[in-house]
Amino acid sequence: QSVLTQPPSVSGAPGQRVTISCTGSSSNIGAGYDVHWYQQLPGTAPKLLIYGNSNRPSGVPDRFSGSKSGTSASLAITGLQAEDEADYYCQSYGVFGGGTKLTVL
């Protein structure tokens, strides 16, 4: 049982918008700690996708966006593409979510 709760899976058709939720508590997200998001393509190391709740590292398309409110955070992906099929993890301070597998239909 991860400290941060994510849905095990989400799916969407190419071009659609999907969101992935990350629910924490007053000990992590709710305490004001930043939320970061990572994308892990099959067989590769995780890659930083969003840092500090809503900031994109250089090179990450603006189709990816992050937000945070209270004890939860969300990752939104618009204009879904086949290459977005991956596992996505949220992280706040020293804890990770359990991961969400995104399937592009």
Place this chain on the structure above:
Amino acid sequence: QVQLVESGGGLVKPGGSLRLSCAASGFTFSDYYMSWIRQAPGKGLEWVSYISSSGSTIYYADSVKGRFTISRDNAKNSLYLQMNSLRAEDTAVYYCARIRGELGLDYWGQGTLVTVSS
């Protein structure tokens, strides 16, 4: 460009020891906190340990406390993880990652596989 290259993984018997290394390049290693993250086969990510830029501040997950020791050599641009009393549940790919800001992990190595089995 930033590069992190892990080494030292392998097959070890329960109760055995391994020392992982992470060679860093492309940035001023001594300016950054560094961490070890692991991922058991088919599972999610787990924070193992982190160390401050000077080595004065160290964190361990409860699951490894007392068995694992993180260290760094800023002169050699290297991060280490000494793993003792290994258990089957320590089997995982171990990643070295650079920390930015509030424990965000902005660069990751390719990982090294540790398998604990008799």
